[in-house]
Amino acid sequence: MQGVISLSVIVKELKLYQFKNHENISLSFGDKINAITGSNGIGKTNILDAIFYLGNTKSYFNPSDKQIISLGCSETSIFGKVTKDQEYELLGVFGEKRKKTFKKNGKPYTRLVDHIGFLPSVFITPHDISLVFEGSEERRRFMDFTISQINKEYLTELIRYRKVLDQRNAYLKSCEGRSVDPLLLEGFDEKLAFSGHEIHRVRTSFIADFLPHFQRIHKELAEEDTSVSFEYFSPISDVTFQDLLLKNRALDIAAQRTSSGTHKDDLIFEMAGMPLKKFGSQGQIKSYVVALKLAQYEFLSKQTGDKPLLLLDDIFEKIDEQRSKRLMELVCSDRFGQIFISDTHHERVKEHFDPFGVDFKQIRIGSESLTE
Ligand SMILES: Nc1ncnc2c1ncn2[C@@H]1O[C@H](COP(=O)(O)OP(=O)(O)O)[C@@H](O)[C@H]1O
Ligand SMILES: [Mg+2]
Numbered sequence: 001m002q003g004v005i006s007l008s009v010i011v012k013e014l015k016l017y018q019f020k021n022h023e024n025i026s027l028s029f030g031d032k033i034n035a036i037t038g039s040n041g042i043g044k045t046n047i048l049d050a051i052f053y054l055g056n057t058k059s060y061f062n063p064s065d066k067q068i069i070s071l072g073c074s075e076t077s078i079f080g081k082v083t084k085d086q087e088y089e090l091l092g093v094f095g096e097k098r099k100k101t102f103k104k105n106g107k108p109y110t111r112l113v114d115h116i117g118f119l120p121s122v123f124i125t126p127h128d129i130s131l132v133f134e135g136s137e138e139r140r141r142f143m144d145f146t147i148s149q150i151n152k153e154y155l156t157e158l159i160r161y162r163k164v165l166d167q168r169n170a171y172l173k174s175c176e177g178r179s180v181d182p183l184l185l186e187g188f189d190e191k192l193a194f195s196g197h198e199i200h201r202v203r204t205s206f207i208a209d210f211l212p213h214f215q216r217i218h219k220e221l222a223e224e225d226t227s228v229s230f231e232y233f234s235p236i237s238d239v240t241f242q243d244l245l246l247k248n249r250a251l252d253i254a255a256q257r258t259s260s261g262t263h264k265d266d267l268i269f270e271m272a273g274m275p276l277k278k279f280g281s282q283g284q285i286k287s288y289v290v291a292l293k294l295a296q297y298e299f300l301s302k303q304t305g306d307k308p309l310l311l312l313d314d315i316f317e318k319i320d321e322q323r324s325k326r327l328m329e330l331v332c333s334d335r336f337g338q339i340f341i342s343d344t345h346h347e348r349v350k351e352h353f354d355p356f357g358v359d360f361k362q363i364r365i366g367s368e369s370l371t372e
Contacts, residue, residue, distance in 0.1 A: 008307040008337030009119055011051060013081040018070040020046040030361030033332070033339050033353055037346035038365035044342035047365070048123065048311045051340060054080045054090055055119030055309070057102055057112045061127070065094050082119060084306070090119070113156070117149045120308035122297040124315065128289045132277055136266035143267065146296050147206050150303045154202050161195035164188060165258055172256045180253055193241035196262035200236055203265065207232045213298050218291035221326055228276075228288060231268045235260045286319050290327065298335070307337030316343055316352070324352065332356040 010031055016022045021043045036044045045061075049068075052060045059068050069076045075095030082088050094100040102109045109115050130138050148155040168188040172180070211230065218228050236244060241261060245252070248259050269276035269288065276288055300308050310331060316324055331339055332353070343349045346362060353360050 007084065007305060009309060010083045010338045011054070011080055011119075011309065012083060012087075013079075014047070014050060014054075015077075015079040016047075016050050017077045017079075018073040019050050019076045019078055020068055020070060022046060022050075023070060027363060029338070029340075029363070030359050031338060032359035033341065033361065035346065035349040035353075035360065035362045036340060036342045036365060037344065037349060037362060040344060042366040044365055045125070045313050048125075048313050048340055048342060050078050051080070051309060052121055052123050052311060054078055054082075054092060055115075055121050057092065057100065057115055060123050060125070065100060066096065069094070069096070080119075084118075113152065113159075116152070116155060117304065120149050120300050120304060120306055121311055122293055122300065122308050123311040123313070124290060124293045125311075125313040126317065128293065129285070131289055131292065132269060132285055136264065139267040140263075140265055142292070142296075143203055143206065143265075146210070146299060147202060149300055151202065154199070157195050157198050157202075161192065161199060161262060164191045164195065165261070165263060168192060169257045172252060172258070175253070176256065185249070189242060189245045192258070192261065193245065196236060196241045199262050200234055200265070203232060203234070207267075210295060210299055213302075214291060214295035217294045217298060218288065220330065221291050221294065221323065222284070222287040223322075223326065226272050226284070228291070229270045229273075231270065233266045233268055234262065235264050236262065283320055283323075287323055290319060290323075294330070301335070307335075310336055310339045312339065312341040314342055314344075316345075316348060328352045329356065332358045 008031070011029055013026070013028050015026045017024055025047075027047070036047055038044055049059050049061060053068070058065070062068055075093065075098055077094075078090075078092045080090045082090060089103075089105055091103045092100070100112065102112055102115050104115070104118070131142060144154075144158055148158070168185075171184065171188065207230075214230070215228060219225075239247075244260055245258075251259050271280050271284060271288065276285060280288060297308060297310060300306075312331075315327065319327065330336070341349060346364060350360070350362065
């Protein structure tokens with residue numbers, strides 16, 4: 001849908017019930033910049049996470065939903081009033097004894113994946129640095145999250161792949177001390193190869209589309225000429241998945257798990273033709289990561305025709321003065337829609353946005369009056 005004028009997705013209201021440290025809180029937001037301020041530990045990041053949850057049916061940080069329920073409580077709910085082409089009410093409910101449900105305008109989704117992509121968001125947090133320093137899982141998650149927002153079949157294929165992989169691993173484990181049935185293993189291999197190739201095909205085409213976005217936005221943000229790039233690494237780039245599984249069969253049987261495949265794909269980050277981790281200064285690494293996220297924003301906005309929400313967590317702690325000024329200038333432009341930004345100093349955020357004359361709302365958490 002290139003060339004379409006993007007429509008902003010806007011969260012007007014948010015009500016949290018027993019969500020992390022927020023027992024009961026109601027907030028209303030402005031259409032452009034929303035500065036959520038308050039002291040450390042007051043629950044600013046948790047509010048951004050709740051907004052993320054509303055669009056993705058899961059937390060950005062907590063893999064288990066149990067962790068989002070306030071300690072000592074047994075259920076949580078997140079309510080949001082949002083506008084897109086029209087007004088919508090979204091409600092997510094989850095409890096220890098209650099399956100997670102999501103409703104749009106009172107109508108429950110039969111499958112949660114059908115909600116993905118409705119309220120797109122990009123979250124920029126200090127935690128993103130793990131994209132560079134942690135294992136390949138983080139980078140696959142980045143790719144998968146981005147693609148899933150625009151391609152439901154891809155998300156379904158990922159779920160299918162994970163399921164077959166778990167089954168194959170469980171089977172290999174169950175074979176301890178006895179011989180493996182080659183026919184049964186071939187059955188798993190065939191399914192795994194089918195899904196794996198499909199995932200590989202979509203990731204390859206995604207990388208080709210995404211890289212130029214990243215390089216352009218990096219240039220804009222970092223204002224330096226050091227070249228940046230990344231490469232897609234996959235164990236099935238040069239061989240078929242089935243040949244790979246066949247080659248690794250003895251190893252897999254001995255290790256009782258699937259040693260190689262699409263689940264080992266990676267992105268290799270580079271700066272000036274060198275590995276980013278070794279070459280980049282701290283500041284350069286941070287800008288690289290922020291540029292990746294902003295490229296994610298531009299990519300989603302272009303593909304969907306919606307301007308996603310932008311969640312900026314502790315951004316001023318993250319990048320230097322000059323880059324944060326550049327970033328604020330960027331996000332105030334029409335390329336971006338509604339923005340939520342958390343900070344400990346309410347004067348500091350205001351000062352950053354004042355020069356741009358944009359619609360600005362301050363939401364102070366933990367003080368008598370919540371908004372001003
Ligand atoms: N499930 C939970 N129940 C209660 N409190 C929680 C839960 N999860 C996190 N918290 C609390 O939330 C607080 C942190 O909130 P956070 O949003 O990170 O603060 P801020 O961003 O304002 O510094 C911590 O005190 C943490 O213990
Ligand atoms: Mg925080």
